[in-house]
Amino acid sequence: MAPRSPPPSPRRPGGVVLRGGRGLSVGLCALLAVLVLAVGYAVLSWWSEGGRSLPPVGYLATLPLVLVAALVLAGAWSVRRTVRGRRASGPHDGLRGFRVLVLCQAAALTGAVVAGWSLAHALVARAGLALQGLGSDAAAALAVTAAGVLLVVAGLVGQSWCRLDEDRTAPPAP
16 A cells, blocks of 8 residues: 655645646746637637627626736735734745735636736637727726736746745755
């Protein structure tokens, strides 16, 4: 029977993350966005070429994305203050920091998916942008794409704020 690895320490928010402790990267988020863009463009092109109209997109869809980006940054800022010693830590601060880290990574991945899908929508509906201008679905899809990119940036910045430096937790090497 193989030995079980110990559970992640709640005192180390950076203990278990993707990619061997380094977290998400910009490249991984960009790759996910490009994959969703390719699949979304194929599906939406097939859908619209079949004579069906594209699903509507509105500017209102940007509000939840911007709100989540602000909440992710607020939570990560609190963890950053704790890690830097500017805020008193409580008994569950490590676990809370780990949860905020996972939230930041989920926000970055979600933003990449939203940006890829809405950019695919904007590319398929680009004729409407030329004809209708800012009132078209393509313009609203571009606004949602920008909000998705903002969510990716907020998630990656928040992830970096949740990182523990190894030199603070490990004793100095002789």
